[in-house]
Amino acid sequence: MRVALEQRFGPLAEWRSPRGLFTGLAALGLAVLVVLALTTDRFLTVENIKAILSSASIVGIMALGLTFITLIGSLVSLAIAATAVMGAMVFLAELHLGLVPALAISMAAGAAVTALQGLIIGAWGANPVILTIGAGFLLSGITTKASGGVIVQPAGGGYATLNSTPLGVPLGVYVMVVLALILQFVLKRTVLGRRVTLIGENREAARAAGMRIPRITAIAFAIAGASFALGGAFLGAFNKGASAQLEGTATFDVIAAVLVGGTLISGGRGSALRTLAGAIVIATISDLLLLRGFNTGAQILLKGVLVVVVVLATWVASRREGTA
């Protein structure tokens, strides 16, 4: 029996290997998704697919940045929403300089405040979760004060470009895809990317190899902060204004996208393309539930369950791979 099966499908052990487990789970999930997609009215229309991509784009842009923080072994940032709101405010307030300068200033500001957190975490090993909660709270307080508690209005018309839809697809989707490709290249093909991954995989080994952990951590955080601000700029442009209300559930949506993509939360394993997939999967599922008449509660519930399942599967897979 076993021999016959193995002749047909390859060695059984391979199916039980971590990669097999992971692929199996992913295939099962995908199959369920496809069946649901085929049986749901109005799902497989061009309009709906555009809607999915566009709802994935803002969370996706920020999640791509967060991937660097997770990969380098600093778990997650809980200051994502606060940084994004700051990015939105700076972008809208500086629009009188023109679109590109406003975007650049906003991203630089996001990179700077986040890099500072990365520097402290990298240099002194401070607890990233508590540090980023504190930093996020501080940032929220400062932005609320600086804006005088009112909604920041766009200081120029450039924001409309971010809402444009070249070839019928929102600009944010292009930005998300291009950013994913760039960051994937950085992670897999540059020295910086290799270092980020190695520090996440084995901090002591990286230290022994003479890597400048504080500096590299700061750079990884800077990339994350710039993308939080970029996502925030899109958010601000979409809402034609920015206030603390914009924070919403962004922080946990972004974390969910990274984790559902299958990036290992303890670092060292993951990629930008996985995060891109995670963001799109979450948006697809939310859309499916919406079309099938489920309320937002059910969408959030399923998102949470999905995060738990993928986190556990990723962990089991990585551990078996480690001991094999």
Place this chain on the structure above:
Amino acid sequence: MSGRRRLGRWLRPEAMVRVLSFAVVLAAYLLTPVYHDHSLSDFDVFNTLQGFASLGLIALALGLTIIAAEFDVSVLGMQALGGVLAVKAGADSGLLGVLAATAACAFLGAVQGGVIAKLRIQSMSVTIGTYIALLGLTNVIAGNETLTFTNTGAAIWINQTVASFFSPRSLIALGVFALVMLVVGATRIGPELRALGGDRRAGRVAGVPVDRRLTALFAVSGALAGLAGAMLAYSNASASLNPGLGPLVLAAAAAVLGGLSLRGGRGAIWGLLLGALAVALLEQVFTVTALPASSAQIVFGSLLLVVVVVDAPDLRSSLARLQARRASMRQLPHEIKPKAQRS
């Protein structure tokens, strides 16, 4: 044993942190009449304890997991779920509602803890997922609407003044603290909890039933957060569907002010109590001085940043390295310094 050793224990940084920070906050509180036009009354103490009742149990739930070197983000979700369940189940009997909320959250916590223990996975990642799922579950149960608590009798009872300073709510919170302090202090649970956080492998070898303790720990954490949510919902006469990150910030502030090390293995329940009281006092100071919410955010955010940096494991070694480098620079005569080769 000897007096000096006792004194030494009190002078350890983590003991200093909790006593000093509490003293500073208490001074700020007692001095409010000096820098602000406001005289302290019994009502201020009552209000402070009401604030403590809201945040104390969440701080205890999070703090217990921090001592064991875990981090339970799901307390936020348990709080929301507890509130909605209590409001639903407590329409006729307030007690039933609280029991239902606490039991349900304890059960969910136990399941979560069992999985974390079995797979030996970092709890933060799992609890982030369960936090999101619990928020969803809360929304589903509540039908996506903020629920009003119709049992006005229970709502009034829980907030009534007892002995001018207390309310049943704050007394329950203080009682739970006393109970946990007793259990952790007088039984093997205390050392076992610290062993989980300090050196888990050694604990396992020494005979600590690690998996069972972790399961129980997350069950207790869930139960405490559910109870806190239930009482808060009664007190507000409505159950909020999303508490936001605020309670986690206050709980984390209470934990670190209470002298808990974020690396785990260290901390005492009385320290946690002082930390939670300090945060409640601070909130009360902000209330009476009418400080805007954004300023309070800045204060709590900066506070967390400072404490987390002081707690950072590599801070001391890196400062020592810096000092050593400076000292060696001073000793080096100028001529030995390498000169630029290019010309």
